[in-house]
Structures are given as structure tokens and as C-alpha cells.
């Protein structure tokens with residue numbers, strides 16, 4: 145059982161918190177490149193509890209700055225994005241992407257004030273359609289982490305962003321919990337690919353977990369027959385990444401960055417990719433548009449309900465939320481879908497955020513299938529406290545190659561060791577295929 149104090153340590157991410165300081169050791173993916181155009185509307189962003197604004201300047205360079213103007217705190221989300229800077233609409237102070245003052249039109253010309261004042265700004269980098277920022281205080285940020293989805297050619301990958309109304313860890317825990325998949329996502333009418341999925345033949349997986357430099361490997365074993373076991377290994381990677389294995393009917397690797405917007409809201413960046421070949425056009429079509437009116441693991445174009453520009457990540461808010469009932473349909477629960485919830489990611493989101501944005505973990509009753517969650521929490525608490533108390537830096541913070549990892553799903557002879565058999569396939573090599581038959 146978890147103490148209330150540990151629950152607080154794990155879930156609070158704002159400035160001055162232990163988890164917040166630990167997360168700020170890592171680069172954070174925060175926006176799709178395509179969401180910002182040169183000299184177009186700045187976008188309201190919030191990360192780790194900090195109110196920010198993202199924009200792209202006239203040269204195409206991305207900027208991520210404080211929302212509050214350092215003059216008297218007017219919101220820069222209303223700023224004019226013009227001539228290589230963002231200009232506050234209140235008194236016209238203008239800043240470049242590094243936060244340097246470019247103009248103070250209402251100040252005496254000889255004023256030296258513009259040399260003293262700075263707008264808070266975080267460094268940004270851009271790679272393969274994703275904008276990243278570093279919110280730590282290192283003068284020299286480390287290199288961007290090498291995570292395979294962001295290194296493969298654009299035609300191999302589909303990426304989506306959406307907002308979920310719960311704490312980052314609550315969402316993350318749903319994706320290292322392999323036991324729920326054939327139940328929550330199943331059907332009762334015998335139709336559909338998930339019902340034919342091998343994982344559904346044994347609903348009582350046995351878990352084996354292993355601490356790694358990058359985080360935790362969570363292996364689940366299901367018995368296929370006397371000679372064959374089916375192993376699925378999900379990965380947790382610091383600070384907020386999960387990787388999900390492919391399966392024969394869905395041969396894509398996928399995963400998420402569960403980026404904390406604040407303690408109670410999460411930006412869910414999802415990626416699906418094939419490591420050595422372009423995605424099938426049909427697959428991309430389904431991921432982008434949904435399947436027969438239902439959502440896949442990705443939020444489809446139909447799911448979004450954009451909010452006003454004052455709402456952080458307003459373009460990525462969906463209509464499937466706690467206050468809309470997530471589109472729950474009792475009738476479909478009686479006739480077709482086990483959950484009555486209209487699609488994969490909604491089923492997960494409803495279970496993760498339907499009761500409280502931060503669940504009181506002292507009230508849980510953890511069981512055998514929660515082994516991976518227990519180990520991940522333990523690893524997080526140890527690493528966060530070691531950083532808080534002694535400044536210890538987690539292995540991956542300074543070594544980008546730490547994250548070249550894949551999740552795997554393999555049929556192995558009964559009794560075979562998943563770690564030995566999976567060690568090659570669990571290593572990501574850009575351009576290389578799975579290395580085993582799905």
C-alpha cells in the first residue's frame with residue numbers, strides 16, 4: 145500500500161517539488177511542429193505547472209516563453225507575433241525567442257531597462273515533427289534523447305496529441321498494466337481483432353519485471369499451450385514514457401509520452417510506427433480518422449473540441465471527458481463492447497481519470513497483475529528521492545542512447561527466458577525490423 149506522502153511525491157510536478165525537479169532533468173516533447181507556423185498565433189501551453197506560450201518567429205524558429213509579461217504581467221498568449229519576436233499587447237514590450245527585450249516603445253529612448261529585464265524562455269529543439277524543450281537549469285542541456293519513434297522516417301510513423309484530465313502517473317500506469325487489455329478493450333459479441341488476440345486466451349498473465357538503466361521492463365507471460373508461452377514486454381522509460389509491443393494483427397510499435405501539464409492534467413503524445421517500413425496507408429487512415437465511428441489508441445480528427453485560446457493546449461482538448469461522460473453507452477455494453485465506451489483510448493482514459501484526477505492511492509488493493517506498477521513506483525520514488533536528497537542524476541538524463549529500446553511480443557518455448565530471448569529484439573536499431581515473427 146502506498147502512503148499519502150509517497151502519493152504526493154509521485155504526483156506533484158510544479159516548481160519546487162521533488163518530482164518536478166527530477167522531470168526537469170529531461171528533455172520534454174511539448175508540441176507538434178505543424179501546430180506552430182511562422183508569425184502566426186502564439187499558443188497557450190502549460191508544462192509542469194508553469195504557464196507558458198509557444199510561438200514560431202519570422203525565421204521559423206520555435207520559442208517557449210512565460211505567459212506573464214515581465215512588465216506588469218499581461219498575458220503574452222495575446223501577443224503579436226511579428227518581425228522575429230512576440231510583442232505584448234498591453235504596452236508593446238517585445239521579446240525574441242531567447243527572452244531578450246527587443247523593444248519598449250513607451251519607455252524613454254535612453255532607458256537602460258531593456259538590458260536588465262528578461263522574459264523567461266526555455267530552449268527548444270525540433271526533430272521529425274516534434275518540438276522539445278528543456279526546463280532544467282543546466283547551462284548546457286544534454287543532447288535530445290534517442291527514442292526510436294522520433295528517429296524513423298516520417299512515412300513510418302503516426303503521431304497524435306491530446307489532453308487527458310488526470311495526473312500523469314495515473315495515465316502512465318494504465319499503459320504498463322498489460323492485464324487490462326483483453327478485458328477493458330474486448331467485445332462480448334465475438335467480433336473484431338481484439339477478440340481473436342492471443343492475449344485474450346489467458347486472462348491471468350504472470351508478471352516478471354526487471355529494473356533497467358532506462359526504467360523498468362514489465363514482462364507478462366500467457367500460456368498458449370503446453371509447449372508455447374506468449375510473452376509481452378512493455379517498457380517504462382524515465383521520466384514519463386511507455387512503450388507497448390506490436391501484435392500480429394496490429395504490427396506497429398506504439399507508446400506514449402505522458403507529459404504533465406500540471407498535477408491534474410496530462411498531455412498525451414502517442415506514436416505508432418513500423419521500424420523498417422512505411423506505415424500502411426490504410427493503417428494511417430484508421431489512426432487519423434478512427435474506425436467505423438470509434439476511436440483507436442489515437443485521438444482521431446473527430447474527437448477534438450477546441451477550446452478558447454486562453455485554455456492551455458486548447459487545440460488538443462477532446463469531447464470525451466469526465467464532464468461529458470466519455471460518450472459512455474450502456475446499450476452498446478449490453479450488445480457489443482465489454483465497456484460500453486466508444487474506442488480504445490477513451491476506454492483507458494475513462495478508467496484512469498473517471499473518479500479523480502489524483503486518486504488516493506492509500507485506498508488501493510494492489511494485486512498480482514500490478515507487479516509492474518509497484519516496481520515502477522518504487523523505482524520512481526528511489527530515483528526522485530536520490531536526486532532530491534543527494535543530487536543523484538538518473539542514468540538516462542545525460543545519455544541519450546539509453547532510450548533505444550523496443551517493447552516486444554514473442555512466442556517462446558515454455559520455460560524459455562524472456563530476457564535472453566528478447567535482448568536483441570528489445571534493442572532499437574533505426575532501420576532494422578523486429579527480428580522475430582509477430
Ligand code: FES
Nearest residue numbers: 213215216232235
Ligand atoms: S504588461 Fe506587457 S508591456 Fe506592459
Ligand SMILES: [Fe+2]
Nearest residue numbers: 318325329492
Ligand atoms: Fe488500454
